[in-house]
Amino acid sequence: MLNQYPLWKNLLVAFLLLAGLLFALPNIYPQDPVIEVTGARGEQVGETLQQNLLAALERAQIDIKSSELKPDRLQIRFRTPEDQLAGQDAVAKALPPQFTHALTLSPDVPAWLSAIGGQPMNLGLDLRGGIHVLIDVDMEAAMQNAVERIAGNVRTTLREERIRYVTVKESGNGVDVRFNDPELRDRAEKELGAEYRELAVSVRAEGDDYYVRVFMPASEERSARRLALEQNITTLRNRVNALGVAEPIIQQQGERRIVVELPGVQDPGKVKDLLGATATLEYRLAHGDIAQAFEAESSGRVPPGTALYRERNGQPILLKRQVIVTGDEMTSASSGFDQQSGQPAVYVNLDSKGARRMRNVTTDNVGKPMAVVFKEKRTVGRDAEGKPIRKWIEEVINVATIREPFGRRFQTTGLDSPQEAHQLALLLRAGALAAPIDIVEERTIGPSLGQDNIDQGFASVMVGLGLVLVFMAAYYRVFGLVANLALVTNLVLIVAVLSILQATLTLPGIAGIVLTVGMAVDANVLIFERIREELRVGSTPQASIHSGYAKAFSTILDANVTTFIAAVVLFSIGSGPVRGFAVTLAIGILTSMFTAIIGTRAVVNLIYGAKRVSRLAI
Amino acid sequence: MRILKSGQQIDFMGKRQTAAIVSLVMIVVAIGSIVVRGLDLGIDFTGGTLIEVGYAQPADLEAVRAALEQSGHGDSSVQQFGTSRDVLIRLGGGDGEGDDSARLSNDVFAALSQAVDSEVELRRVEFVGPQVGDELTEDGALAVLVALIAILMYVAMRFEWRFAVGSVVALVHDVVITVGLFALLQIEFDLPVLAAVLAVIGYSLNDTIVVFDRIRENFRKMRKGTPVDIVNRSLNETLSRTLVTSMTTLLVLLALFFLGGEIIHGFAFALLIGVLIGTYSSIYVASTAILMLGVSKADLMQVKKEGVVDDGP
Numbered sequence: 001m002l003n004q005y006p007l008w009k010n011l012l013v014a015f016l017l018l019a020g021l022l023f024a025l026p027n028i029y030p031q032d033p034v035i036e037v038t039g040a041r042g043e044q045v046g047e048t049l050q051q052n053l054l055a056a057l058e059r060a061q062i063d064i065k066s067s068e069l070k071p072d073r074l075q076i077r078f079r080t081p082e083d084q085l086a087g088q089d090a091v092a093k094a095l096p097p098q099f100t101h102a103l104t105l106s107p108d109v110p111a112w113l114s115a116i117g118g119q120p121m122n123l124g125l126d127l128r129g130g131i132h133v134l135i136d137v138d139m140e141a142a143m144q145n146a147v148e149r150i151a152g153n154v155r156t157t158l159r160e161e162r163i164r165y166v167t168v169k170e171s172g173n174g175v176d177v178r179f180n181d182p183e184l185r186d187r188a189e190k191e192l193g194a195e196y197r198e199l200a201v202s203v204r205a206e207g208d209d210y211y212v213r214v215f216m217p218a219s220e221e222r223s224a225r226r227l228a229l230e231q232n233i234t235t236l237r238n239r240v241n242a243l244g245v246a247e248p249i250i251q252q253q254g255e256r257r258i259v260v261e262l263p264g265v266q267d268p269g270k271v272k273d274l275l276g277a278t279a280t281l282e283y284r285l286a287h288g289d290i291a292q293a294f295e296a297e298s299s300g301r302v303p304p305g306t307a308l309y310r311e312r313n314g315q316p317i318l319l320k321r322q323v324i325v326t327g328d329e330m331t332s333a334s335s336g337f338d339q340q341s342g343q344p345a346v347y348v349n350l351d352s353k354g355a356r357r358m359r360n361v362t363t364d365n366v367g368k369p370m371a372v373v374f375k376e377k378r379t380v381g382r383d384a385e386g387k388p389i390r391k392w393i394e395e396v397i398n399v400a401t402i403r404e405p406f407g408r409r410f411q412t413t414g415l416d417s418p419q420e421a422h423q424l425a426l427l428l429r430a431g432a433l434a435a436p437i438d439i440v441e442e443r444t445i446g447p448s449l450g451q452d453n454i455d456q457g458f459a460s461v462m463v464g465l466g467l468v469l470v471f472m473a474a475y476y477r478v479f480g481l482v483a484n485l486a487l488v489t490n491l492v493l494i495v496a497v498l499s500i501l502q503a504t505l506t507l508p509g510i511a512g513i514v515l516t517v518g519m520a521v522d523a524n525v526l527i528f529e530r531i532r533e534e535l536r537v538g539s540t541p542q543a544s545i546h547s548g549y550a551k552a553f554s555t556i557l558d559a560n561v562t563t564f565i566a567a568v569v570l571f572s573i574g575s576g577p578v579r580g581f582a583v584t585l586a587i588g589i590l591t592s593m594f595t596a597i598i599g600t601r602a603v604v605n606l607i608y609g610a611k612r613v614s615r616l617a618i
Numbered sequence: 619m620r621i622l623k624s625g626q627q628i629d630f631m632g633k634r635q636t637a638a639i640v641s642l643v644m645i646v647v648a649i650g651s652i653v654v655r656g657l658d659l660g661i662d663f664t665g666g667t668l669i670e671v672g673y674a675q676p677a678d679l680e681a682v683r684a685a686l687e688q689s690g691h692g693d694s695s696v697q698q699f700g701t702s703r704d705v706l707i708r709l710g711g712g713d714g715e716g717d718d719s720a721r722l723s724n725d726v727f728a729a730l731s732q733a734v735d736s737e738v739e740l741r742r743v744e745f746v747g748p749q750v751g752d753e754l755t756e757d758g759a760l761a762v763l764v765a766l767i768a769i770l771m772y773v774a775m776r777f778e779w780r781f782a783v784g785s786v787v788a789l790v791h792d793v794v795i796t797v798g799l800f801a802l803l804q805i806e807f808d809l810p811v812l813a814a815v816l817a818v819i820g821y822s823l824n825d826t827i828v829v830f831d832r833i834r835e836n837f838r839k840m841r842k843g844t845p846v847d848i849v850n851r852s853l854n855e856t857l858s859r860t861l862v863t864s865m866t867t868l869l870v871l872l873a874l875f876f877l878g879g880e881i882i883h884g885f886a887f888a889l890l891i892g893v894l895i896g897t898y899s900s901i902y903v904a905s906t907a908i909l910m911l912g913v914s915k916a917d918l919m920q921v922k923k924e925g926v927v928d929d930g931p
Contacts, residue, residue: 126881134750268743269724440747444723448672449741456879463877464870471866475619508810511882514874515817515889518867519824525866526828529859555831558776559824565768566820570813573761578813585817 002542003609005602013602016594017489023496026113026120031105032065033084035091036246037074039099045074049099056094062087065108075106104246104264121498124506124580125443127457129450130263131271134441135236137256141390142228142435143173146216150199151175154214157195163188166209174199174215185210225255231434233258238430239274258437268444276437278377279427280327281348281412285361286369286399287318309373311396312414319371319396324361329354333428335421343413344421348428350408359407366405372398372412374424377436390436457510464514465491472521476528478617482603483524486595490520493591494584503587506580516588522559523596527552531618541613549601556597564589621858630853630901631846631909637902641791648798655801660808663755665748667709669723671730674737676702682730689729700880704741758812762793765819777830778917784907785826788899792822796892800884810885818892821867825860825900832856833905837918845913849905857901864897 005013037053039045050069053076057064064087065077076091078084084103091101105128107120125132147170154175158165165188166178177192179185185203189212193201200217203210216224233250236258240248249261265271287306293316296302306318331349338345350358362370374397377390398414415421468487472480494513498505531548539547567589570582608616661668671677679696682705686694691709699706709722723743731738766786774782796818800807832852840848871893875886 136747136749266740438747439745440750442743442745444740444743446672446739446741448739449670453879453881456877456882460870460873460877460882464873467869467873468866471869475862477619507879507881508813508885511810511874511878511885514870514878515867518870519821519863521866522824522863525859525862529856529862533855555828558831559827562769562772562823562827563820565772566765566816566823569761569765569768570816573757573764578809581810581813581817585820 002546003605005605005609009598010602010606013599016493017599020489020493020496022113022116023118023499024492026107026109026118026499027495029107029109029120032077032079032108033081034078034104034106034246035076035084035087035101036104036106037076037091037095037099037101038072038241045069045072045099049096050074053091053094056090057087060086060090062090077106077108100242100244102244102246102264117500119499119502121495122502122504123450123454124504124509125261125263125450126445126507127450127454127505128263129266129445129447130261131265131268132441132443132445133260133262133271133275133439134253135232135258135260135275136438136440137229137232137258138390138436138438139225139228139256142225143221144170145228145435146224147172147174150196150214150216153196154192157192158188161187161191163191172215173221174213177212177214179210179212180208182210185212188212228434229256229258231431232437235431235433236260236275239277239426242426242430243271243274257440264447266444266446268442272439272442274423274426276439277423277427278375278433278436279424280375280432281330281346281424281428282326282373282375283324283358284319284322284371284373285324285365286371287320290315290317293318309371309394309396311399312416317371317396317399319373324370325350325354325358327428327432330428333425335418335425337418338411338413341413344415344418345411345413346415346421346425346428347409347411355408358410359405362402362407363405366402369399369401371396372414453507457507461491461510461514461517465517468517468521472524476524476618478607479524479528479531479604482600482607483521483528483596485603486524486599487517487520489599490588490592490595491517493595494588497587497591498584503583504580505584508578509580509584512581512584513588516585516592519563520588520592520596523552523556523592524600526556526559527597527600528618531616535616535618541608541616544616545604545608549597553597556593560589560593621861627850627854628857629850631850631905634902634906634909638906641899641903644795645791645798647802648795651798651801655804657797657801657807658804659755660806660811661708661744661746661751662809663751663758663807665746665751667722668742668744669707669709669726669740670699670742671705671707671727672739672741673703673705677705679705682707685729685732686726689725691726691729694726700883704880754809761812761816762819765816766790769819769823773827773830777834778913780908780911780913780917781830781834783911784904785823785830787907788826788896788904789819789822791899791903792818792892792895795895796888799891800888805887806884808884810882811888814885814888814892817889818896821889821893822896822899825863825896826904828859829853829856829900829905830908833908833913834918837913837915845909845915849909853901853905860897860900864893867893 037045037049047069050067053074054064054067057076062083063079064083065079067074067076076087078087088101088103095101109118109120151168151170154177155168158177163184164179165184166180169176169178177188179188182205189201189203192212192214196214198220199214202213202215204213205211229252233252237250240250240260240262243262243265245262245265247263249259251259253259260275262271287303292303293308296308296318297316302308302318305321307321309317309319311317329351331351333349334347336345336347337343374395376393378393398412415424465487469484472483472487474480476483491513494516527548530552531544534544534547535541564586567582567586571579571586677698679698683696686692686696686707695708697706698704707726709726723745727738727740766789769789770782770786773785793815796815797807800811829852832855833849836848836852836855837845840851843851868890871886871890874882875890878886
C-alpha cells in the first residue's frame with residue numbers, strides 16, 4: 001500500500017515530538033529573583049548556614065519563596081526583585097566571611113523536570129546584561145619570566161656546586177653562562193644537565209671564552225606557555241569567585257586568550273581592576289639607617305647586596321636584595337584593622353616553607369627593621385604596535401622593628417585605606433598571575449538593553465512565524481497546514497536541542513532561528529511543488545505524493561548540506577556572536593530536515609494514506 | 619493558490635545578455651564603491667570604544683556633543699540609535715589606551731549624566747582592541763574563502779565542475795553586490811553583517827543548487843532541445859518554488875528588520891538584499907555561467923544514476 005508509514009516510524013515521530021516538548025518545557029517557567037551563596041576555597045555550604053540565613057531573613061521580615069541546598073551552593077528564591085534586594089542586605093550581614101553571595105535569576109523548574117535533565121537555555125550576555133571580557137595573555141612576558149627563573153636556578157646550582165662562572169646572561173629562550181676555563185665549563189655542563197633534565201644544554205667556545213647554554217627545547221617552551229595560560233585561568237577564576245558573580249564563565253580561547261563572562265555585573269572598571277591586577281607583597285630586611293639611604297641616593301652607589309627603594313612618603317630606604325617571603329608563599333589573607341592603631345591591615349598566613357624561612361630570619365634579626373614592599377605591574381604606555389609597556393612599581397609600605405620571632409601568621413599595616421587592604425587581601429588569596437594580561441575586548445550590556453533584545457527578538461520570531469504560517473496555509477491549503485505544523489514543531493525542537501546542549505542563546509542566535517523559520521519551509525515547498533507537477537502530468541493523488549517526496553529528497557539534501565557547510569565554517573572561525581548564529585542555523589537545518597520530510601510525511605500519510613483519494617487539497 | 623499559470627514558459631535565457639550587462643554594471647558599481655568610498659567598518663573590525671546611552675526623554679544631540687566637548691572627547695561621533703531616546707557615541711582616538719577604556723567610558727558617562735537634565739542610563743559599552751579587530755578582518759575574509767572552496771568541492775563532487783564554477787560565480791556575484799551596497803550607502807559593516815553575508819552564501823547556494831538539480835535531471839530526461847531550451851525549461855519548472863521560498867524568507871526578514879531592534883538592523887538588511895540578489899543570480903548568473911562554460915548532455919550522462927530513494931526517507 002502506498003503512503004503508509006510502518007508503525008515504528010510513526011512511533012519515532014511521536015516520540016521525538018514528545019521528547020522535544022518535554023525538553024523545551026523548562027523555558028516557559030518564569031525566572032525568580034535568587035540569592036546564591038557559595039563557599040570560597042572549598043568551603044561547603046551546609047544546613048546550619050541555611051538555617052542561619054533563613055532566620056536572618058525572617059528577622060528582617062523578608063518574604064521568601066523557597067530555599068534549596070544544592071551540592072555546591074545555596075539558593076534562596078524570592079517573589080519580587082525588591083525582596084531580593086532587601087534580602088541581600090540581610091544575607092550580607094549574616095554571612096560568614098568565607099562565603100560569597102550573588103544576585104541572579106533562576107527559573108522555577110519543577111523538581112520532576114529537572115530530575116530528568118530538563119533545564120532552560122542559557123541566555124547570552126546580550127540578552128541578560130553583563131560584562132564580556134577577552135583577555136590576551138602576554139606570552140612573551142611569560143617566556144621571559146621562565147628564562148629569568150632559569151637564570152636564577154643556574155646561578156644557585158653553580159654556587160652550590162662551587163663552580164666559578166664569569167657571567168650568566170639571558171638570551172632568547174635560555175641563558176648563556178660564560179667561563180674562562182674549559183674544565184669548569186665541562187663540570188658545569190655535567191652538573192646542569194643532570195639537575196635540569198627538562199632543559200637542553202649545549203657548549204661552545206669563542207676564543208678564550210667558554211660557554212654553556214641552558215635553554216628550553218620546543219616541547220618545554222610549549223608546556224611553559226600552556227602552564228602560564230592554565231595558571232592565569234585558575235587565578236582569574238579565584239578572583240571572579242571572590243567578586244560574587246553567579247554563573248561566571250572563564251574559558252580558554254585559542255592559544256593565548258581567555259574569555260571571561262560575568263552575567264549581571266555592571267561595573268566594568270571594578271572588574272578590570274581586579275582581573276588585571278598584579279599586586280603582591282614582598283618581605284625584606286632593611287639595611288643601615290636613613291643617612292646611608294640618602295647618601296646612596298645622591299651618590300648613586302648602593303652597598304653590595306642591597307637595593308634602593310622608596311617609601312610612600314618619598315623617603316629613600318636601603319633594603320637587602322634577599323627576599324624573605326613573596327606573595328606566592330601566602331596561603332590565605334584577610335583584611336581588617338590593627339587592634340592597637342586602628343589602621344587598615346592585611347592578615348597573612350604563610351605555607352610551611354615560607355613560615356620556616358620567616359621564623360629563621362626573624363629569630364636571627366630581633367630588634368632590626370623589616371620592610372614590606374608592595375609590588376604592582378602597571379601599564380605605563382604603549383609602543384608603536386599598540387602593545388602595552390609594563391613596569392614594576394615597587395613601594396615600601398611599612399618598615400617595622402622585629403620585636404620577637406614570628407612565623408606562620410602575622411599582619412601588615414601601612415596601606416592607604418580599608419579598600420586597598422581589602423583589595424590586596426583578595427589578590428593575595430587568589431594567587432598571582434603567571435603572566436601579565438591585556439584586555440583586548442570588552443562588552444558591557446546594561447540590563448534594560450538585554451530585556452529589550454529579548455522582547456524584540458521574541459516579537460520578530462512570532463511575527464515572522466505568523467506571516468509564514470498564513471502564507472503557507474493560503475498557498476498550499478491542507479498541505480500548507482501540515483507544513484505549518486512541521487514549522488512549529490521545528491521551533492520547539494530547536495529550543496529543545498538548545499536546552500539539552502545547554503547552548504547559549506544570543507541575539508544573533510535568535511536571528512538564526514528566524515532565518516531558519518523562513519528557510520525550513522523550503523523543503524516543504526520543494527516537495528509540494530513536485531506533488532503539484534506530478535498531479536499536472538496526470539499521476540494519481542497517491543502516486544503524486546509518493547514520487548513528490550521521493551524526487552524532492554535529493555534536492556533537499558544537496559541544498560541543506562551546502563547551507564550546513566556555511567554554518568560549520570561560520571562556527572569554526574567565528575567568535576561569540578557569530579558562533580551563536582551558526583549554532584542555531586546548524587541545529588535548525590538538522591531539525592527542519594526531520595520535521596519537513598519525515599514529520600510532514602507522517603501527517604500526510606495519516607490524512608491521505610491507504611485510502612481512496614480523488615483529489616488533494618494542495 | 620498559484621503564483622504562475624501552469625505550463626507558462628518564460629524565455630529567461632533569451633534575456634541573458636541583458637541580464638549579464640545588468641550584473642556587470644552592478645558589480646562595477648559595487649567594486650567602485652568599495653574602492654572609492656570604502657566600507658564603514660564597525661569597531662569590531664577597526665577597534666575602538668563605543669557607548670550607547672538611553673535617556674528618559676528624547677535626547678538633545680547638541681547637548682550631548684557639548685558635554686563631550688567639555689570633557690575632552692570632542693572628536694567623538696554622536697548619533698541617534700533606533701529611537702530618539704537612544705544615543706550612540708563612538709569615541710574618537712585614544713583607543714590605544716586599552717587598559718583605560720573602562721575609565722574612559724566611566725568618564726564619558728559621568729560627563730553626560732551631569733550635562734543633560736534628562737535621566738540617563740548606560741545601555742552598552744563595547745571596547746575592541748586594535749589587534750582583535752585586525753584578526754577579525756583576516757578571519758572574516760578567510761571564512762568567506764574557506765566557505766567558497768568547501769562549497770566548490772561539494773558541488774563539483776555532487777554535480778560537475780561547470781556547475782561548481784557556476785555556483786561560485788553566482789556566490790561571488792551576490793557577496794560583492796551585497797558588500798558593495800553597504801559601501802555605497804555607507805551603512806556600518808559590523809560582525810553581525812559579516813555573519814549575514816555568510817548566511818547569504820548559504821541561502822543563495824541553496825537556491826542555485828535547486829535549479830542545478832533540475833537542470834541535471836532535465837538534461838538526462840529530455841531527448842530533444844538545445845542546452846538553452848533545457849535550462850529555460852528547468853528555470854520555469856522551479857520558478858514557483860524559487861518565488862515561494864524567497865517570499866517566506868523575505869517575510870521573516872522583514873519582521874526581523876522592522877521589529878528586531880537596532881543592533882540587528884544591518885544584519886537583516888544584508889540578508890534582505892542578499893536574498894533578493896541571490897534569487898536573481900540563481901536564475902540568471904549561475905545558469906548563464908554553465909551555458910557559457912558549454913555544459914552539454916554528454917557531461918551529465920556519464921554520471922551513474924543515483925540510488926533510487928524508495929518510499930521516501
